Amino acid sequence: MANLEIGGIDCRNLAAVSGTPLLVYDEEKIETQFAAATENFKSQEFDTEVVYAAKAFSCTAIFEKAQQAGAGLDVVSGGELYCARQAGVDMKKVYFHGNNKSTEELEMALKLGCGTIVLDNDMECERLITLSEREKISIDVLLRVNPGIEAHTHEYIQTSGSDSKFGISIKKTEQIQSLAQKVLDSSYVNFKGFHSHIGSQITETEGFEKALEIMISFISDMKQQGVPAEVLSIGGGFGIRYTEEDQPIPLGEMAARLARICEKQLAEKNLQLKKLIMEPGRSIVGEAGYSLYKVGFSKDTDTKHFLFVDGGMSDNIRPALYQAKYSCDIATRMGEAKDKTYCVAGKNCESGDILIQEAQLPSSAAEGDLLVIYAAGAYGYSMASNYNRAGRPEVVFVKKGKARRVLKRETYQDQLRLETDEQLIF
Numbered sequence: 001m002a003n004l005e006i007g008g009i010d011c012r013n014l015a016a017v018s019g020t021p022l023l024v025y026d027e028e029k030i031e032t033q034f035a036a037a038t039e040n041f042k043s044q045e046f047d048t049e050v051v052y053a054a055k056a057f058s059c060t061a062i063f064e065k066a067q068q069a070g071a072g073l074d075v076v077s078g079g080e081l082y083c084a085r086q087a088g089v090d091m092k093k094v095y096f097h098g099n100n101k102s103t104e105e106l107e108m109a110l111k112l113g114c115g116t117i118v119l120d121n122d123m124e125c126e127r128l129i130t131l132s133e134r135e136k137i138s139i140d141v142l143l144r145v146n147p148g149i150e151a152h153t154h155e156y157i158q159t160s161g162s163d164s165k166f167g168i169s170i171k172k173t174e175q176i177q178s179l180a181q182k183v184l185d186s187s188y189v190n191f192k193g194f195h196s197h198i199g200s201q202i203t204e205t206e207g208f209e210k211a212l213e214i215m216i217s218f219i220s221d222m223k224q225q226g227v228p229a230e231v232l233s234i235g236g237g238f239g240i241r242y243t244e245e246d247q248p249i250p251l252g253e254m255a256a257r258l259a260r261i262c263e264k265q266l267a268e269k270n271l272q273l274k275k276l277i278m279e280p281g282r283s284i285v286g287e288a289g290y291s292l293y294k295v296g297f298s299k300d301t302d303t304k305h306f307l308f309v310d311g312g313m314s315d316n317i318r319p320a321l322y323q324a325k326y327s328c329d330i331a332t333r334m335g336e337a338k339d340k341t342y343c344v345a346g347k348n349c350e351s352g353d354i355l356i357q358e359a360q361l362p363s364s365a366a367e368g369d370l371l372v373i374y375a376a377g378a379y380g381y382s383m384a385s386n387y388n389r390a391g392r393p394e395v396v397f398v399k400k401g402k403a404r405r406v407l408k409r410e411t412y413q414d415q416l417r418l419e420t421d422e423q424l425i426f
Contacts, residue, residue: 004331004372006290007398011331011370015292018394019409020370021311022292023381027399029288030062034069036252037280043259045266046273050255051095053236053281054080056378061397061406062285063087072115074236074279078105085112095142095233095277097195099166103127110137118142118195118233120167125179125189132188141183142195142233145170147214149198149207166197170218173225180227191227193273194219197235200282203248208234209261216265223271234258236279240286242375243327251283282378289377291316291393292331295369296347304343307361309371312346312353314390316373316380320352328359331372336362344371348388381407386415 004011007026014024037050051072054063058080064087066073072093075081084094092115096105099120106128109117119125119141132139144167168176183191198211212234219229239248249257255278262276293309300306318324328344330336340363346353355373365371384392391410396403 002334004329004334004370007403008401009398009403011292011372014396014398014403015294015370017403018396018405020292020294021309021315021393023315023376023393023395024290024292025285025377025395025397025406026288026290027065027397030065030285031069033251033280033284033288034065034071036250037255037278037284038070040252041255041259041276041278043263043276045263047275048259049093049275049277051093051233051277051279052284053279054084055382056281057285057289057380057382058083059395059407060087063089072277074281078102078108081105081108081112081114091115095279097144103131106131107135110135110139114139116140116142116192118144119179119183120144122175122179125182129182129186129189133186136188138188138190140190140192142193142231143176143180143183143191144168144195144197145176145215145218147196147198147211147218149211149214167195170214173221177222177225177227180222184227191229193229193231193233193275195233195235195277197233197279198237200237201239202237203239203246205249205254205257205261208254208258212258212261212265216262216269216271219273220269220271230274231277232262232273232275233277233279234262236281236283238280238283240283240375240378243325245325248283251280254283286378287375289375289380291373291376291380293371293373295330295365295367295371297367298342298365305340307342307344307359307365307371308347309344309355310347311390311393312348312355313350314346314348314387315384315393316355316376317383317385318379319355320350321383326356326373326375328356328361328371328373330361330365331370333362333364333369336364339363340365348390386410389415391415 006024041048051074052066053074074095076098091113094114095116096109097118146167183189293311296308298307313320338360342359344356394409395407
């Protein structure tokens with residue numbers, strides 16, 4: 001009976017030291033993915049920049065990895081901005097996204113020296129112009145435009161439709177032109193170009209090809225209307241392999257294709273860009289992450305064989321939220337025949353707390369075994385909660401037989417740290 005090793009360390013040893021649920025990242029896989037993106041996203045026609053989408057997984061350790069790789073950082077909140085600053089990230093390489101940035105967050109971005117703000121709407125544009133003039137701080141901006149691409153993914157993670165909560169529909173040319181002109185007329189806000197994003201977990205290139213075609217044509221049209229754009233971000237959303245059904249294009253190959261497609265489209269339009277940006281997040285950390293759980297009780301119902309683990313939707317809500325699929329193994333019984341179909345369920349008090357509906361595992365699986373869920377590195381910890389007063393898991397990075405703790409396990413005491421009985425004075 002063999003045990004799974006991650007980064008050269010036996011999973012039993014990891015669980016013995018750090019407990020479970022435990023999120024383990026293979027550092028070499030993260031470094032390999034950063035290198036695949038940065039080394040292949042190149043062009044002799046324009047500059048390129050890889051920007052890590054922090055929402056996939058954020059902590060100072062991963063931000064330091066991004067910085068070491070020469071990548072920029074895509075943040076979506078004041079919390080991620082603060083974490084980036086604490087991690088020593090070059091703030092000029094930070095891009096601040098979001099559809100409802102607060103005044104406090106915009107002020108924070110200006111004062112911390114954030115490089116670029118991705119504008120979402122007219123109200124945000126006017127607020128930023130006012131704040132930048134008041135503080136006398138210059139800031140670059142991109143305007144988020146929805147090209148109307150229907151990516152083949154779950155409706156919750158499609159982001160480019162005309163009714164999306166993000167950005168402005170590309171069809172609203174007068175509104176876009178008016179907003180851009182406000183920026184061009186301002187003293188401290190610098191219009192640089194456009195941003196688009198068509199969705200997440202996209203495993204084919206057609207959507208990105210179409211988006212580039214549409215956006216470059218749009219930039220050409222805007223230039224003729226007096227709105228010059230020198231930067232285009234094509235966003236992210238590059239898919240990974242969760243199960244055998246997924247056949248994603250390798251990130252390096254995708255990066256190279258995007259650069260070539262953009263070159264072709266620019267040549268056809270006799271247009272020039274100064275910079276093309278891509279924003280991988282899931283594709284950097286997703287397959288590098290492993291969730292380790294301890295197997296608890298099991299039971300049979302009329303139609304299912306349940307195998308319960310000591311985590312669930314509190315540390316990975318994706319299966320419950322949008323029916324995300326994963327693959328798994330009994331990490332302490334590697335190599336044994338997978339001769340039984342289990343429903344792997346968590347311990348949260350919800351019927352929907354199912355991690356994997358049908359998992360082929362050894363019938364010998366028993367209490368105390370470790371179960372591993374693969375490709376768990378994206379959007380698990382980021383979306384974790386204290387539902388049922390569950391504590392968020394510990395996170396460790398492993399590399400060549402060595403491990404380091406980058407996020408401590410949340411304790412019961414930690415969960416009470418915000419409790420108070422203060423009298424409010426009005």
